[in-house]
Amino acid sequence: MEDARILGVLGGMGPLASAHFMLRLTLLTPATREQDHVPAVLWSDPRVPDRTRGKQVGKADPLPWLLHGIAGLRQAGCGAIAIPCNTAHGWYEEMQATSDLPILHIVDAATADLRRQGVAGGTIGLMATAATLKMRLYQDRLAAQGWTCLIPNDSQMARLVGPAIAAVKANRMADAYAPLAEVVNDLAARGAVSVVLGCTEIPLGLQAGPQAALRVPVVDTIDALARTSIAWALAGRR
Amino acid sequence: MEDARILGVLGGMGPLASAHFMLRLTLLTPATREQDHVPAVLWSDPRVPDRTRGKQVGKADPLPWLLHGIAGLRQAGCGAIAIPCNTAHGWYEEMQATSDLPILHIVDAATADLRRQGVAGGTIGLMATAATLKMRLYQDRLAAQGWTCLIPNDSQMARLVGPAIAAVKANRMADAYAPLAEVVNDLAARGAVSVVLGCTEIPLGLQAGPQAALRVPVVDTIDALARTSIAWALAGRR
Numbered sequence: 001m002e003d004a005r006i007l008g009v010l011g012g013m014g015p016l017a018s019a020h021f022m023l024r025l026t027l028l029t030p031a032t033r034e035q036d037h038v039p040a041v042l043w044s045d046p047r048v049p050d051r052t053r054g055k056q057v058g059k060a061d062p063l064p065w066l067l068h069g070i071a072g073l074r075q076a077g078c079g080a081i082a083i084p085c086n087t088a089h090g091w092y093e094e095m096q097a098t099s100d101l102p103i104l105h106i107v108d109a110a111t112a113d114l115r116r117q118g119v120a121g122g123t124i125g126l127m128a129t130a131a132t133l134k135m136r137l138y139q140d141r142l143a144a145q146g147w148t149c150l151i152p153n154d155s156q157m158a159r160l161v162g163p164a165i166a167a168v169k170a171n172r173m174a175d176a177y178a179p180l181a182e183v184v185n186d187l188a189a190r191g192a193v194s195v196v197l198g199c200t201e202i203p204l205g206l207q208a209g210p211q212a213a214l215r216v217p218v219v220d221t222i223d224a225l226a227r228t229s230i231a232w233a234l235a236g237r238r
Numbered sequence: 239m240e241d242a243r244i245l246g247v248l249g250g251m252g253p254l255a256s257a258h259f260m261l262r263l264t265l266l267t268p269a270t271r272e273q274d275h276v277p278a279v280l281w282s283d284p285r286v287p288d289r290t291r292g293k294q295v296g297k298a299d300p301l302p303w304l305l306h307g308i309a310g311l312r313q314a315g316c317g318a319i320a321i322p323c324n325t326a327h328g329w330y331e332e333m334q335a336t337s338d339l340p341i342l343h344i345v346d347a348a349t350a351d352l353r354r355q356g357v358a359g360g361t362i363g364l365m366a367t368a369a370t371l372k373m374r375l376y377q378d379r380l381a382a383q384g385w386t387c388l389i390p391n392d393s394q395m396a397r398l399v400g401p402a403i404a405a406v407k408a409n410r411m412a413d414a415y416a417p418l419a420e421v422v423n424d425l426a427a428r429g430a431v432s433v434v435l436g437c438t439e440i441p442l443g444l445q446a447g448p449q450a451a452l453r454v455p456v457v458d459t460i461d462a463l464a465r466t467s468i469a470w471a472l473a474g475r476r
Contacts, residue, residue: 004285015264015275022257022282027409034407037253037284043314044260046275047242076281076310169272171265 004039005236007229008078008101010069012044013051013085014169017200017222019044021084024226029233038233041076043069051087052131063091070099079236080104082229084200084222086128090135104232106225107141110196113224114147117217119194121146125187125216127180128198129165130157138198150192152183161202168201176205181213188215197221242277243474245467246316246339248307250282251289251323252407255438255460257282259322262464267471276471279314281307289325290369301329308337317474318342320467322438322460324366328373342470344463345379348434351462352385355455357432359384363425363454365418366436367403368395376436388430390421399440406439414443419451426453435459 007025011018022042031037048069049060066088070081081103083089089106096103114124126138126149133139139149152161160179167176180202184195196219197203203220245263249256260280269275286307287298304326308319319341321327327344334341352362364376364387371377377387390399398417405414418440422433434457435441441458 012272012275012277014272015278016261019257019260019264022260022280023254026253026257029409032408033404034250034252034284034288037250039250039285040253040280040282041310042260042278042280042282044278044280046272047277050272072279072314075313166271170270170274171267 005079005233006077007038007040007233008070008073008076008081009040009042010066010073010081010083010088011042011085012046013048013088014201015044015046016168016171016204018042018084020204021082021200021222021226024223025229028223028226029230038230041073041078043072045069051085051090052129055090055131055135062088063094066091066095067098070095070101074099074101080229080232082225084225086137086198086200086221087132089137090131104225104228106221107138109224109228110138110198110219110221111142111145112228113219114194114196117194117219122193123148123150123191125150125184125192125195126198127152127161127183127187127195127202130162132198133157138196150187150190152187156183156186164205165199165201168205173205173208176201177209180205181209184218185215192216194219243317243471244315245276245278245471246308246311246314246319247278247280248304248311248319248321248326249280249323250284251286251321251326252439253282253284254406254409254442256280256322258442259320259438259460259464262461263467266461266464267468276468279311279316281310283307289323289328290367293328293369293373300326301332304329304333305336308333308339312337312339318467318470320463322463324375324436324438324459325370327375328369342463342466344459345376347462347466348376348436348457348459349380349383350466351457352432352434354465355432355457360431361386361388361429363388363422363428363430363433364436365390365399365421365425365433365440368400370436371395376434388425388428390425394421394424402443403437403439406443411443411446414439415447418443419447422456423453430454432457
């Protein structure tokens with residue numbers, strides 16, 4: 001039982017996003033029988049305090065919960081950690097500092113997916129939580145690699161993106177589609193050739209309506225992280 | 239962090255079924271925000287030897303793998319175990335004997351769902367792996383509660399049900415739909431008023447095609463086990 005690479009998934013943020021990650025991890029793996037799939041442990045703890053609020057002074061700190069989950073995944077025998085929550089990567093350095101397991105960074109996964117889709121540079125849109133945008137989790141890393149990020153304006157964040165993310169966390173995906181599609185298409189109108197969905201609730205909302213209504217391709221960070229995770233797992237089989 | 243009930247999910251059998259279980263666990267939970275969802279740990283180990291073959295003499299025994307997963311879920315702090323694989327319940331007594339955690343029995347979940355759907359008795363169809371049928375996991379329990387089970391014939395098992403289950407495990411859901419729908423409708427023609435999908439790959443195959451073509455309602459054992467799991471988790475909140 002010792003030789004395979006077991007993926008640790010620190011999830012529950014939200015739980016639908018991490019369940020969907022497990023689905024995509026399975027569907028994107030080349031497999032002709034059950035035993036070809038990637039062994040994984042999903043730690044789905046939706047009690048982790050809100051990450052966007054956690055970046056504000058005086059609000060509940062998610063870090064102890066994140067470290068507790070990583071310790072649990074380590075104890076379960078996992079060899080690397082994937083975290084299908086973009087905002088949680090605001091604590092990436094603190095998490096990586098306390099763990100000898102590699103944490104697969106979701107922004108690296110997103111940039112790999114931009115290249116896979118043939119978007120080697122230029123102007124792209126970025127949709128994410130207010131905290132992910134404010135921490136500049138994506139903007140600086142992408143600028144260093146030749147992309148320029150357009151982000152929604154404050155009114156769009158408050159009126160469209162924020163409420164849509166909350167709707168997905170409350171199982172109301174149908175309510176999330178229209179506001180998210182409006183922002184994708186506004187970013188396209190402003191010049192984005194692709195839009196990175198830098199919050200794992202956003203692709204779940206956009207999947208609740210017609211994809212043909214979106215004017216540019218998107219980077220689904222659930223799928224991107226699943227692809228990076230599969231590459232890590234399969235590399236261990238050589 | 240100590241007061242909530244954490245669900246342990248012994249999965250990977252197959253991995254798509256347990257990922258789908260996590261999705262349904264989330265979608266069927268009444269939640270208005272992320273923190274309302276059920277904390278859970280999914281142990282998804284697709285390396286567990288095939289359960290149907292494991293019931294044959296001389297084939298690899300899945301039991302040590304099942305016990306290893308249960309021990310891992312116990313160590314992670316889980317308070318009960320759900321196993322979204324019907325055939326694995328052929329080792330239920332052995333698993334329960336070594337664990338102080340309650341294991342929520344998938345056949346009990348299926349009978350609760352039959353009643354929820356208003357099927358209080360009468361003739362029902364049962365689709366499952368050859369091992370689940372041969373072990374009579376469902377037939378005797380259902381007979382004791384007033385249902386009579388019709389099962390596919392040997393030719394249908396070899397030609398339709400078995401290959402369809404293997405197709406889902408290899409991510410080929412579209413190939414699984416037609417053979418499974420043919421068996422559902424043949425059981426209906428033979429007098430079944432409802433069909434229990436007693437293998438967690440079967441609902442995934444049937445979801446790949448038109449539901450309207452199925453002549454009777456079905457009991458999805460992924461959903462049934464998710465409902466039972468949510469009831470267990472919410473009972474701990476009072």
